[in-house]
Amino acid sequence: MLVANIMTTPVISVEPSASIREAAALMLAHKISGLPVVRQDGTLIGMLTEGDFLRRGELGTERKRSWWLELLVSPGKIADEYVRTHGRKVEEVMSDTVVTTRKDASLDEIVDAMSRHHVKRLPVVENGKVIGIVARSDLLRALARAQPSNDPVAANDERIRADIEAELARQSWSGHGLIHVNVKDGAVELSGAILDERERRAAYVAAENVAGVKSVSDEIAWIEPMSGMIILPSEPQRAG
Numbered sequence: 001m002l003v004a005n006i007m008t009t010p011v012i013s014v015e016p017s018a019s020i021r022e023a024a025a026l027m028l029a030h031k032i033s034g035l036p037v038v039r040q041d042g043t044l045i046g047m048l049t050e051g052d053f054l055r056r057g058e059l060g061t062e063r064k065r066s067w068w069l070e071l072l073v074s075p076g077k078i079a080d081e082y083v084r085t086h087g088r089k090v091e092e093v094m095s096d097t098v099v100t101t102r103k104d105a106s107l108d109e110i111v112d113a114m115s116r117h118h119v120k121r122l123p124v125v126e127n128g129k130v131i132g133i134v135a136r137s138d139l140l141r142a143l144a145r146a147q148p149s150n151d152p153v154a155a156n157d158e159r160i161r162a163d164i165e166a167e168l169a170r171q172s173w174s175g176h177g178l179i180h181v182n183v184k185d186g187a188v189e190l191s192g193a194i195l196d197e198r199e200r201r202a203a204y205v206a207a208e209n210v211a212g213v214k215s216v217s218d219e220i221a222w223i224e225p226m227s228g229m230i231i232l233p234s235e236p237q238r239a240g
Contacts, residue, residue, distance in 0.1 A: 003110060004103040006142045007124050007132035013038045016045060016091035023048055023090050034121050034135070037094045042129040046094035049120070053093075057086045100125040101134065107142070110134055156212075157183040163210045164188065171206070173199050179220060181207070186214035193221050193230075200233070 013036045014023045023035060027050070037046035055061050062085045065073065087093050101110050101122040110122055114136070124132035161183045168174040168181075173196070180192040188207045194200055200220055207216045222231045 001107050001142065002103065003101055003105045003107070003124055003132075003134050006107070006138045007103065007134045008138060009124075009132040011036060011123070011130050011133050013130060014048060014090055015040065016089070016094070018090045019088055020053075020090065020093060024053065032135075036098075036123045036130050036133065037090055038130055044098060044100070044123055044125055044128065044130050046091070046096045047098050047121075047123070048090055048094045052084070052095065055081075055085050098123060102126070103131065107139065111139070157185065160186065160188065160210055160212045164207050164213075167206045167210065168203065171202070173202055174206075175199065179203050186212055188213050188216045189219060190216065191219045191221075193223050195223055195225055197222050 012026065012030050012032060014026060016037050016039070027033065027035060034047060034049040036044055037048055038044055055063055063081060070078075083092050099113055099117045099119055099122055101113060101124055103124050103126065113122060114120065121133055121135035123130045124134060161181050164181045164183075168179055169177075175192070175194060178193045178195075179190060179199075182189045182191065188210075190203055190207060194203070200218060200222070203220065204216055204218055207213060218233055220233065222233075223229070224231060
């Protein structure tokens with residue numbers, strides 16, 4: 001899936017000359033937590049987010065330092081902080097370093113960018129102009145659409161078994177064939193052995209995510225690595 005499939009468009013944005021009051025009202029009206037800052041020709045020059053409003057003179061929340069820390073901070077940095085906490089225009093408060101993405105970027109790329117740069121949204125830019133925006137909420141909607149339905153799907157037991165085994169084979173934790181799968185009328189039974197108790201839940205999740213599965217029962221034995229003791233599940237997990 002690509003950014004183009006989930007991005008929000010058209011984009012609600014704000015001009016750099018707009019007042020902080022106007023920008024805050026716009027964010028509240030549209031229930032959004034960030035605005036791309038664009039010139040009249042659509043060129044992106046910054047981002048304004050809720051975080052930019054946390055330290056404000058009107059709220060009495062400006063950064064406060066002890067006198068000895070104040071001596072270690074350059075006058076220029078203090079002056080810059082004053083502008084950000086008392087400025088009346090968007091261009092005085094916005095962040096001018098913006099992490100962007102492309103419409104043909106993968107979801108893996110944007111999740112990596114969000115995590116690496118600690119941001120919640122990425123403007124989608126083409127030829128220097130903002131054509132969309134992708135936020136965490138867009139990823140949430142994509143996840144909701146991608147989740148399999150709870151409704152039972154008529155499926156061949158052999159295909160279900162093959163799909164579960166294929167998923168287990170792709171996972172390094174699965175024991176390379178130590179977990180066995182049996183399916184009858186859509187009911188899955190997991191058996192075999194694991195060397196780490198945490199693999200039990202992972203196998204269970206792998207099975208329940210396969211289309212056509214009506215229920216999953218866990219009969220997997222845990223082989224304790226240090227002693228070699230075989231421990232069966234005290235209360236087999238079942239889902240239907």
